[in-house]
Amino acid sequence: MNMRRLWAIVMKELRQLARDRITLAMIVGIPVLLLALFGYAINLNLRGLHAGIADQAQTAGSRALVMDMLATGVIEPGMQAPTPAPLMTALKRGRISVAIVIPPDFERRRIDGRAVAQVVVDGSDSTVRAAALQLLQVPIDSAASDTRAPPRSTPVEGRIRLLSLYNPERRSAVNIVPGLVGVILTMTMVLFTAVAVVRERERGNMELLIATPLSRSELMVGKVLPYVVIGLLQTTLILALGVGVFRVPVRGSLWEVYAAAALLIVANLAMGLLISTRAKSQFQAMQMTFFVFLPSILLSGFMFPFAGMPRAAQWLAEVLPLTHFLRLIRGVMLRGAGLWAMWPDVLALLAFALVMMTLAITRFRKRLD
Amino acid sequence: MNESATPAIRVRGLTRRFGELVAVDHVDLEVPARQVYGFLGPNGSGKSTTIRMLCGLLMPSEGEIEVLGLRIPAQAEALRRQIGYMTQTFSLFTDLSVRENLAFMAAVQGVPQRQTRSRIDALLEQYHLADMQRQLAGTLSGGQRQRLALAAAVVHEPKLLFLDEPTSAVDPQSRRDFWEALFTLADAGTTLLVSTHYMDEAERCHRLAILDRGRLVADDTPAALAGALAGRTFQVNTQHPRALQPTLAQWPGVLSVAQIGASLRVLMAADADAAEDICTRMRDALRSSDAKVSVSAVTPSLEDVFVAATREPGAVEATSS
Numbered sequence: 001m002n003m004r005r006l007w008a009i010v011m012k013e014l015r016q017l018a019r020d021r022i023t024l025a026m027i028v029g030i031p032v033l034l035l036a037l038f039g040y041a042i043n044l045n046l047r048g049l050h051a052g053i054a055d056q057a058q059t060a061g062s063r064a065l066v067m068d069m070l071a072t073g074v075i076e077p078g079m080q081a082p083t084p085a086p087l088m089t090a091l092k093r094g095r096i097s098v099a100i101v102i103p104p105d106f107e108r109r110r111i112d113g114r115a116v117a118q119v120v121v122d123g124s125d126s127t128v129r130a131a132a133l134q135l136l137q138v139p140i141d142s143a144a145s146d147t148r149a150p151p152r153s154t155p156v157e158g159r160i161r162l163l164s165l166y167n168p169e170r171r172s173a174v175n176i177v178p179g180l181v182g183v184i185l186t187m188t189m190v191l192f193t194a195v196a197v198v199r200e201r202e203r204g205n206m207e208l209l210i211a212t213p214l215s216r217s218e219l220m221v222g223k224v225l226p227y228v229v230i231g232l233l234q235t236t237l238i239l240a241l242g243v244g245v246f247r248v249p250v251r252g253s254l255w256e257v258y259a260a261a262a263l264l265i266v267a268n269l270a271m272g273l274l275i276s277t278r279a280k281s282q283f284q285a286m287q288m289t290f291f292v293f294l295p296s297i298l299l300s301g302f303m304f305p306f307a308g309m310p311r312a313a314q315w316l317a318e319v320l321p322l323t324h325f326l327r328l329i330r331g332v333m334l335r336g337a338g339l340w341a342m343w344p345d346v347l348a349l350l351a352f353a354l355v356m357m358t359l360a361i362t363r364f365r366k367r368l369d
Numbered sequence: 370m371n372e373s374a375t376p377a378i379r380v381r382g383l384t385r386r387f388g389e390l391v392a393v394d395h396v397d398l399e400v401p402a403r404q405v406y407g408f409l410g411p412n413g414s415g416k417s418t419t420i421r422m423l424c425g426l427l428m429p430s431e432g433e434i435e436v437l438g439l440r441i442p443a444q445a446e447a448l449r450r451q452i453g454y455m456t457q458t459f460s461l462f463t464d465l466s467v468r469e470n471l472a473f474m475a476a477v478q479g480v481p482q483r484q485t486r487s488r489i490d491a492l493l494e495q496y497h498l499a500d501m502q503r504q505l506a507g508t509l510s511g512g513q514r515q516r517l518a519l520a521a522a523v524v525h526e527p528k529l530l531f532l533d534e535p536t537s538a539v540d541p542q543s544r545r546d547f548w549e550a551l552f553t554l555a556d557a558g559t560t561l562l563v564s565t566h567y568m569d570e571a572e573r574c575h576r577l578a579i580l581d582r583g584r585l586v587a588d589d590t591p592a593a594l595a596g597a598l599a600g601r602t603f604q605v606n607t608q609h610p611r612a613l614q615p616t617l618a619q620w621p622g623v624l625s626v627a628q629i630g631a632s633l634r635v636l637m638a639a640d641a642d643a644a645e646d647i648c649t650r651m652r653d654a655l656r657s658s659d660a661k662v663s664v665s666a667v668t669p670s671l672e673d674v675f676v677a678a679t680r681e682p683g684a685v686e687a688t689s690s
Binding site for chain 2: 002004005007008009011012015016019020203204205207208209210211212213214366367368369
């Protein structure tokens with residue numbers, strides 16, 4: 001590989017990129033947009049959810065509990081019902097988002113220290129579930145005017161049961177931002193290189209380039225390098241917004257976060273290049289990108305928990321770089337784990353990048369036929 | 370001068386098929402060094418396909434290619450350092466400036482780093498691009514783009530330059546200037562292979578190959594090609610050229626009748642009689658339609674060569690050595 005020729009390609013790509021306003025807008029716009037969109041999911045201060053209340057006990061204590069829940073501001077009364085059944089129907093129809101059910105034996109349960117109430121939420125909306133969590137913090141014993149209350153030492157935790165309908169998984173809000181780094185890098189990086197080679201073929205540049213002494217690897221590596229820089233810039237942007245605005249912790253080493261991101265970036269860029277060598281038009285390249293993007297989003301564990309997926313889906317997910325990256329980034333950012341502790345995923349990403357790059361280079365022909 | 374003795378390009382039985390279509394059909398060629406060699410032919414005659422095979426960009430289906438002593442496509446990589454290739458459509462980067470494009474090509478073609486600056490300055494001067502060196506290539510006019518493409522193709526001073534219809538999108542004045550530049554390059558020792566469908570451009574080449582539907586139908590100097598048609602071209606002056614045209618086209622031995630202004634240009638087949646006899650007979654036959662008709666023998670042009678070569682394959686080749 002001739003360094004001067006490689007550098008010429010890199011500089012050319014960067015110059016073209018700097019003059020391509022739509023691509024530039026995409027580099028900054030997609031992370032900001034996605035973060036803002038998913039940011040709603042992270043926002044815990046949701047207020048004024050419509051709530052249905054079925055107070056079957058109708059004691060002073062139960063009424064006080066309901067008042068305390070309303071006082072949090074998270075919910076506002078939407079409907080009253082004598083039994084839980086109509087509330088379930090209303091919940092299903094989307095007329096209310098939260099149902100509070102207090103059983104007839106509320107006082108008994110309170111004295112026994114058992115669960116005294118059930119908060120049923122529409123789990124299909126993760127924002128609602130997250131907000132409803134606050135309701136569980138309402139102190140039961142101080143809320144009751146009953147002086148026979150058990151001692152304060154009784155744990156509040158678990159006394160109000162949360163039942164999340166339609167979404168049994170408990171996705172933590174902070175899980176989203178680290179995952180989002182991966183999703184954004186998958187979305188943008190694959191597309192950039194997928195289009196890069198095809199565009200030059202469409203514009204006729206490729207016929208000129210392949211008639212020069214440029215080697216295949218110079219061409220391919222030269223196309224990847226500028227976007228590695230772009231990808232790391234995107235990572236920085238997402239991290240800054242995630243930490244600054246959404247208070248996502250970075251418990252592990254920041255360098256390892258970047259190392260993981262760099263691995264994913266190279267893997268995705270190489271995959272994009274491979275697409276580029278197969279696609280006949282920019283539109284086709286975009287369509288092929290979608291075939292990678294959709295399973296990545298759905299199967300990687302970003303949307304649905306990996307463990308709950310069928311075997312076949314898990315096997316497929318193991319082939320996607322995003323799956324491995326999610327494990328790495330969640331480990332480093334949220335659990336403070338070291339990258340090397342998760343070496344199988346590091347290795348998987350490295351292998352993926354290497355295989356894709358080799359395939360892209362060997363598939364690329366310096367010929368027109 | 371020893372160098373000109375060995376041909377720059379030697380091709381035997383070159384064939385390229387795209388499925389059923391035979392784009393290039395058993396072409397034999399010899400392109401002498403340090404000359405401007407023309408490929409003349411209509412669209413789809415196989416000019417671009419041939420050039421691409423000579424550069425090693427397309428695999429030949431059959432045949433042998435030797436360019437600058439290298440066997441193609443086996444040694445195509447070694448060849449790429451020594452050739453320049455100007456593609457049919459503008460293939461430089463429209464979103465890079467004139468200077469950036471040249472600098473990119475210089476780096477890619479391995480122009481020594483220390484010489485790059487002066488080389489680019491010289492090219493900008495030579496091809497009248499100095500004033501617009503900071504301008505994006507996409508904003509240049511057709512003629513300016515052509516000059517930039519040529520400058521980029523010769524940035525590394527190649528021994529052999531391929532130009533695929535270089536002037537198809539350029540005004541006549543720019544075309545003249547462009548050809549002057551080509552001859553300057555040939556004088557400096559470059560071999561040039563230029564494809565075109567313009568007769569006036571073909572006329573300027575040192576030597577010319579005429580391609581028709583993938584076959585080589587003529588190959589000689591323009592003068593020799595035209596000379597081979599002596600005694601076969603006639604001009605008919607008449608007041609009713611459009612009325613006489615179909616009549617003449619029916620005449621035995623007539624290859625083509627083309628209207629040029631108020632007159633008709635007639636090309637006869639190779640086995641025709643002496644020119645004077647044809648003149649007399651033609652005049653007598655046309656008198657009934659136009660009393661004032663006159664017929665005279667004229668010097669054959671390259672267009673006549675082209676028509677003869679494409680309508681009557683082998684005719685021109687047979688008469689030239």
